[in-house]
Amino acid sequence: DTGVSQDPRHKITKRGQNVTFRCDPISEHNRLYWYRQTLGQGPEFLTYFQNEAQLEKSRLLSDRFSAERPKGSFSTLEIQRTEQGDSAMYLCASSSGTVAFFGQGTRLTVV
Amino acid sequence: RKEVEQDPGPFNVPEGATVAFNCTYSNSASQSFFWYRQDCRKEPKLLMSVYSSGNEDGRFTAQLNRASQYISLLIRDSKLSDSATYLCAVNKVSNYQLIWGAGTKLIIKP
Numbered sequence: 001d002t003g004v005s006q007d008p009r010h011k012i013t014k015r016g017q018n019v020t021f022r023c024d025p026i027s028e029h030n031r032l033y034w035y036r037q038t039l040g041q042g043p044e045f046l047t048y049f050q051n052e053a054q055l056e057k058s059r060l061l062s063d064r065f066s067a068e069r070p071k072g073s074f075s076t077l078e079i080q081r082t083e084q085g086d087s088a089m090y091l092c093a094s095s096s097g098t099v100a101f102f103g104q105g106t107r108l109t110v111v
Numbered sequence: 112r113k114e115v116e117q118d119p120g121p122f123n124v125p126e127g128a129t130v131a132f133n134c135t136y137s138n139s140a141s142q143s144f145f146w147y148r149q150d151c152r153k154e155p156k157l158l159m160s161v162y163s164s165g166n167e168d169g170r171f172t173a174q175l176n177r178a179s180q181y182i183s184l185l186i187r188d189s190k191l192s193d194s195a196t197y198l199c200a201v202n203k204v205s206n207y208q209l210i211w212g213a214g215t216k217l218i219i220k221p
Contacts, residue, residue, distance in 0.1 A: 031207055040213065041213050042198050043211045045208055045210075089152075091155075095207060098202050099157060100200075102156070104153070105153075105154050107152075
């Protein structure tokens, strides 16, 4: 499968725990995006990488959130001290132009 | 005002009918426009890009109206399998970030 891959698909965690998600983009894509989506809403931008450089970060992203793309390939998104409001689908997308292709997402439930 | 707006629906449409919905955007300098389809609890999947001249793919037709700043999606001869949420996305001019509408829910009834 040469599409965008995300791991894990589902994560249930207790409030206050840290979680980390991984995204493997389509190999030739230099741009990688993280989005968050809640029920009934469109994807909400979190952050964007071009190669290994994090070029933009949403103001909505609190300091509990951090993302990396160390070698310009896969990326990780970490949420520290999770809160119930963090429960959402976390989507990763990659592109080489203007069209973005999504992974299947990681559904996070904070209990 | 949101940067990209869509009627959330739901649009309840009988099978075989034609349905159309719009998506308005606020940034007149936007360059690229897309329709994505999202099934329940799945990721968005690209349905079609929207070109200035409009484009058609089978039963689906997308149009861009720059003067009024909206894009449209027309589905002809609707099928039960067309039931989904249709998201529009508009390219943010300063980078390649996409700005998303909240989606229009379409329900095709037998």
